[in-house]
Amino acid sequence: MVPFFKWLGKIIGRSGDMAAGYSLKPGDPGYEEQRALTSQLDKNLKILTDIFRLCDDLIIREIIIGRGKQQVRAAIIYLDPLINYSQLQQSLMRSLLAVEELPRPGISADWLLKKVLGNGSVSEEEKWVEVSDGINRGAVCLLLEGLNKALLVKTREKTSRPVGQPVTETVFRGPSDAFVEDVRTNLALLRKRLPTSRLAVEDLEVGEITKTKIKLVYLKGYVIDGLVAEIKERLRRIKIDGIVGSGQVEELIEDCPYSPFSTCEATERPDKLAANILEGRAALVFDNTPFALLMPVTLAAQIQSPQDYYERYWYSSFIRLLRWVSLLIALLGPSLYIAVITFHHELLPTSLLMSIIIAREGIPLPAFAEALLMELIFEVLREAGLRLPRAFGQTISIVGAIVIGQTAVNAGLASPAMVIVVSLTAIATFTIPSPSMANSIRILRFPLMVFAASFGLIGLLLAASVLTSHLCSLRSFGVPFLSPLAPLTFSDLKDTLIRAPSWKMRLRPRLTGYADPQRQNAGIKPRPPVVKGKTSVKRRGKK
Amino acid sequence: MLDRGRISSVQLLLLLIIVDAATAFLFGPTAAIQLAGRDSWLSVSVIASAFGLAVALVCIALARRFSQQVFTAYLPQILGKIPGKILAAAYAAVFIHYTAVILNQGSTFIHVAFLRDTPPMILDIIAILAVIYAVYLGIEVIARQNEIVWPVWILSLVVIFILAAKEINPHNLKPFLENGIMPVLKGGLLICPFRGEVFILLMLFPYLNQKQEAIKTAGYFLLAQTVVPALIAATIVGVFGDVVPAALAFPAYNLARYISVAQFLERIQVLIVVMWMAGVIIKATVFFHSAAVAAASTLGLKNYQVTVLPIAVAVVAISKVFYGTHLQLTDFLFKIWPYYGFAVELLIPAVILLIAIIRKKGGKNKP
Structure with a gap:
C-alpha cells in the first residue's frame, strides 16, 4: 500500500x-x-470550474484566436485579485486577439510561446496540480481547444508596499532601506549589494497551504559547507500547514528550543544581511514578512549594530562597551538593588544609604515586592505603548511612565531610588540592538530578582552561574553562542567588546568564516602620500 | 568515553588554576602562618608547588599511557578486573568526598563571614543546584563557563592587591628564615594537599584536545600557582604582621574588609566574596563532574548524567554530617587531609604508575 x-x-x-x-x-x-489535462477545452473548463467551485473570484473568459476556418477556441482563466489588468490587456489579450493567421500544422504551445506571447515568464503545464497552483499564485492560465497543456503567464499584481525605512533597527548614519513583504524586492535589495554570481539563492518552500517562499542565500566559498546542508535539512523536517512569519520558522529550526535566547537573528536591514553574509553566514529571506533570518548568530553579534561600522571606530568602540555594560544593567539592575537593600546595606556609602533608607521609610512593601510591582508596571506600559495606534504610542507610554512613577512615589508605593533603578534598567534594555535579545533579558530579570530577594548576592551569583552555564551550552547551528568569549578566540575580540578600525579587520570571524579566512589584504591602513625629503620616506624605507 | 567534550590547553590551564586556588587561599594562609610565621609565603609557594609538580608529573605520566580514558576506566586494565573495580569505586568515593569538602568550604566561609543566620546546608543545597546543571551539560560547558568566570575571579584578587598595596609594610616580612627551614616545611606540608588537587588531571586528561601540551600546561599552572599564593600570603603578612592572621579565620577576607578608598569604595568585601564564590562553584563543578564520570565508568553505565542526582544527595549529606561546623572542617583540612590527601593524590597514583610500568600496560610514551 x-x-x-x-x-x-x-x-x-x-x-x-x-x-x-x-x-x-x-x-x-x-x-x-x-489528473492530467485533456485536449478538449470544454472538458478542461469543466474540471477547472470544479476545482475552483468555491472561488467566486475566478474569472473565465472565452476568446477565439485566428480568423475564418482556422479559428481556435481558447479560454483565459485567472483569479481576479491577483493579476495585473494592464499587463493582461497589453501583453496577453491584445497579442492573442491580434493573431491573423495560424500556422499550418495547427496551433501549438511552442508557437504561442515563441511567436505570440510577449511576457517574460510563461510556462506550460500538463497537470492540474501545477495549473491550479499557478492560478492560485497569480498566473493567468491560457487553455486552447485541442491542446492538452495549459500556458501559465505570470502577470502578478504587486501587493507589497514600496521599500521603506527600517522600523526596529534604526541607525544614525547608513542606508535606510528595509526589507518588505515581497521576496523578489527583498532579493533585489540584497543582489544590489552583492552583485556576484557567487551569491547563491536556493528556492525553498514551507507550509502545505501557505507554500511560503523562502530563499536561502549565502556566498559560495565563504560559507562553511555543513551549514547550508544543515539549514536545508532542518527546513525539510518542517511539515506544517502554514508559515505566516519568520518567527515561526525560527522556532522550528533552533538548536535549543527551550532556551529563552533566540539562536537566529531577525533583521530587516539589507545592509546588515549583506555584511553578515560576507562574514560567512547564511540567511533565509522570506516572502510575506520583512524580517529575514540570519544564522548562525552569537551573543556578541546581537550586541553589534550596523551603526558601529558607519561611525568612527573610537566612538563605536565606546558605544560597544557601553552596550555591554547596559546589557549587564538590564539583566542585573533590579536584582542587584534588591540584594543590596535587603541584605548588604554596608556596600553603599553611608550618606547614600541614609538617604535611601529615609526615602524608603513610609513604603509598605519590601524591596522585592516594590521592584516587582514597578517592573511589571513598566512592562505593561511598554506593551501598551506598542499596541496603541502609532500616533498615541510613544506619548502615552512616556506620560504614563512619568505620571505613574511620580504618583507612585508621592503615594508612598515606591521609593524614588526604585523608580530610578527601574527606569535605568528600562533604558538600558533599549540600547540592545537586537529586539529578541532584549526580550530574553527582560524575561530573565524576574527569576534573578527572586534569587536576589531570597539569598542576596550569593543567590544572585548562583542564578547567574546557572545562566552562564546555559549560555555556554547554547549553540547556534554548531557555533557556540558566547563564541568569541567562551571558547575564547583572541583574534575575534577585535569586533566583540570593541570595534577595531576597518583596516585592522583582516580576518573574518573564525567560527563562521574559516572557509575563507582572509577578508582583506594586510597593510591597507591609509597613510599620507610620500613627499621627497620628508620623514615619511625614511619610515617607508625601513619597511 | 562518557563525556565527548574536548577542551583546549588554555581552558585546561584556567580550570586547573581555579581548581587549585579557589578555596586554597581562603583556608590555607591561616594554617601556614600559624606554623611558618612570616616566611609562610615560601611554604605556600615553593614547598606546595614542589608537591604539586610531583603530583602533576605522576598523573600525566599515568594518563598518557591511556590517553583516551579516564582514570577509573583504565584501573581494571592495570590491576585486574576486581581489584581495579574496587579501587575505581574508591576513587569515585574520593571525588564525591572532595566535592563535599569543597562545597562545604564555600558554604562554611559564607556562613562564618557574613550570612550568619542562613544554615550552611541551605547554601549547600542552592549551590549544588547550580553545580548540577553545569555538570549535566558536560566538561566543554564547564570549561567555557570558567572562561567567563575566570576574569571576574582574578579581578577580585587584583583589586585586593592594588587597593591593599598601600597598607603593606615590607618590614613585616623580615627577618627572612629566622627559625630555619623546618617551620616553612611544616607549613608547606599543610598546603600540599591543596596544591595536590591538580590530581584531577587524571580525570581531565582525556578531554584535552592536544595531549602533548599537558606538560607545558602543568608547568604554566605551577608557575602561576607559585606566584599568586605567595603574593597573597605576603600581602597578608605585610598588612597584618605574622601574629594577627594566625588567629583570623579567613585572613584573605579580612584583607578585603581592610580596603578603603576615598571613603567611598569601602566595605566592598561582599562583592569580592561573591567573585570568589564564583570560583568555588567552578571548582565544585569540576570535581562533581569527575565524581559523576568516575562513578558511571566504574558501574559501566552508558552516560554519566544518571549518577548526578544520587551524588548530589550524597554530597550534601556528607557536607552536613561530617563538616557541620567550621571547626570540624578545619580539623579535617589540617589534621587529616595532609595524610589522606598525600595518599590519594600522590601515593596511590604513583604506585599504580609503577604497576603499569612493570606490567607494561597501556601505550608507552604516546603523546
Missing part, C-alpha cells in the same frame, strides 16, 4: 508522507487535481 501512495504522491506533486495520510475520493477537494 505504501509504495502506491508514494507513487501517487509523486504523481500529484506532493511529498509522499503527506499523501500517505489519506486517499482522495471523487468529489473531495483536490481529487480532480490528481
Whole structure:
C-alpha cells in the first residue's frame, strides 16, 4: 500500500508522507487535481470550474484566436485579485486577439510561446496540480481547444508596499532601506549589494497551504559547507500547514528550543544581511514578512549594530562597551538593588544609604515586592505603548511612565531610588540592538530578582552561574553562542567588546568564516602620500 | 568515553588554576602562618608547588599511557578486573568526598563571614543546584563557563592587591628564615594537599584536545600557582604582621574588609566574596563532574548524567554530617587531609604508575 501512495504522491506533486495520510475520493477537494489535462477545452473548463467551485473570484473568459476556418477556441482563466489588468490587456489579450493567421500544422504551445506571447515568464503545464497552483499564485492560465497543456503567464499584481525605512533597527548614519513583504524586492535589495554570481539563492518552500517562499542565500566559498546542508535539512523536517512569519520558522529550526535566547537573528536591514553574509553566514529571506533570518548568530553579534561600522571606530568602540555594560544593567539592575537593600546595606556609602533608607521609610512593601510591582508596571506600559495606534504610542507610554512613577512615589508605593533603578534598567534594555535579545533579558530579570530577594548576592551569583552555564551550552547551528568569549578566540575580540578600525579587520570571524579566512589584504591602513625629503620616506624605507 | 567534550590547553590551564586556588587561599594562609610565621609565603609557594609538580608529573605520566580514558576506566586494565573495580569505586568515593569538602568550604566561609543566620546546608543545597546543571551539560560547558568566570575571579584578587598595596609594610616580612627551614616545611606540608588537587588531571586528561601540551600546561599552572599564593600570603603578612592572621579565620577576607578608598569604595568585601564564590562553584563543578564520570565508568553505565542526582544527595549529606561546623572542617583540612590527601593524590597514583610500568600496560610514551 505504501509504495502506491508514494507513487501517487509523486504523481500529484506532493511529498509522499503527506499523501500517505489519506486517499482522495471523487468529489473531495483536490481529487480532480490528481489528473492530467485533456485536449478538449470544454472538458478542461469543466474540471477547472470544479476545482475552483468555491472561488467566486475566478474569472473565465472565452476568446477565439485566428480568423475564418482556422479559428481556435481558447479560454483565459485567472483569479481576479491577483493579476495585473494592464499587463493582461497589453501583453496577453491584445497579442492573442491580434493573431491573423495560424500556422499550418495547427496551433501549438511552442508557437504561442515563441511567436505570440510577449511576457517574460510563461510556462506550460500538463497537470492540474501545477495549473491550479499557478492560478492560485497569480498566473493567468491560457487553455486552447485541442491542446492538452495549459500556458501559465505570470502577470502578478504587486501587493507589497514600496521599500521603506527600517522600523526596529534604526541607525544614525547608513542606508535606510528595509526589507518588505515581497521576496523578489527583498532579493533585489540584497543582489544590489552583492552583485556576484557567487551569491547563491536556493528556492525553498514551507507550509502545505501557505507554500511560503523562502530563499536561502549565502556566498559560495565563504560559507562553511555543513551549514547550508544543515539549514536545508532542518527546513525539510518542517511539515506544517502554514508559515505566516519568520518567527515561526525560527522556532522550528533552533538548536535549543527551550532556551529563552533566540539562536537566529531577525533583521530587516539589507545592509546588515549583506555584511553578515560576507562574514560567512547564511540567511533565509522570506516572502510575506520583512524580517529575514540570519544564522548562525552569537551573543556578541546581537550586541553589534550596523551603526558601529558607519561611525568612527573610537566612538563605536565606546558605544560597544557601553552596550555591554547596559546589557549587564538590564539583566542585573533590579536584582542587584534588591540584594543590596535587603541584605548588604554596608556596600553603599553611608550618606547614600541614609538617604535611601529615609526615602524608603513610609513604603509598605519590601524591596522585592516594590521592584516587582514597578517592573511589571513598566512592562505593561511598554506593551501598551506598542499596541496603541502609532500616533498615541510613544506619548502615552512616556506620560504614563512619568505620571505613574511620580504618583507612585508621592503615594508612598515606591521609593524614588526604585523608580530610578527601574527606569535605568528600562533604558538600558533599549540600547540592545537586537529586539529578541532584549526580550530574553527582560524575561530573565524576574527569576534573578527572586534569587536576589531570597539569598542576596550569593543567590544572585548562583542564578547567574546557572545562566552562564546555559549560555555556554547554547549553540547556534554548531557555533557556540558566547563564541568569541567562551571558547575564547583572541583574534575575534577585535569586533566583540570593541570595534577595531576597518583596516585592522583582516580576518573574518573564525567560527563562521574559516572557509575563507582572509577578508582583506594586510597593510591597507591609509597613510599620507610620500613627499621627497620628508620623514615619511625614511619610515617607508625601513619597511 | 562518557563525556565527548574536548577542551583546549588554555581552558585546561584556567580550570586547573581555579581548581587549585579557589578555596586554597581562603583556608590555607591561616594554617601556614600559624606554623611558618612570616616566611609562610615560601611554604605556600615553593614547598606546595614542589608537591604539586610531583603530583602533576605522576598523573600525566599515568594518563598518557591511556590517553583516551579516564582514570577509573583504565584501573581494571592495570590491576585486574576486581581489584581495579574496587579501587575505581574508591576513587569515585574520593571525588564525591572532595566535592563535599569543597562545597562545604564555600558554604562554611559564607556562613562564618557574613550570612550568619542562613544554615550552611541551605547554601549547600542552592549551590549544588547550580553545580548540577553545569555538570549535566558536560566538561566543554564547564570549561567555557570558567572562561567567563575566570576574569571576574582574578579581578577580585587584583583589586585586593592594588587597593591593599598601600597598607603593606615590607618590614613585616623580615627577618627572612629566622627559625630555619623546618617551620616553612611544616607549613608547606599543610598546603600540599591543596596544591595536590591538580590530581584531577587524571580525570581531565582525556578531554584535552592536544595531549602533548599537558606538560607545558602543568608547568604554566605551577608557575602561576607559585606566584599568586605567595603574593597573597605576603600581602597578608605585610598588612597584618605574622601574629594577627594566625588567629583570623579567613585572613584573605579580612584583607578585603581592610580596603578603603576615598571613603567611598569601602566595605566592598561582599562583592569580592561573591567573585570568589564564583570560583568555588567552578571548582565544585569540576570535581562533581569527575565524581559523576568516575562513578558511571566504574558501574559501566552508558552516560554519566544518571549518577548526578544520587551524588548530589550524597554530597550534601556528607557536607552536613561530617563538616557541620567550621571547626570540624578545619580539623579535617589540617589534621587529616595532609595524610589522606598525600595518599590519594600522590601515593596511590604513583604506585599504580609503577604497576603499569612493570606490567607494561597501556601505550608507552604516546603523546
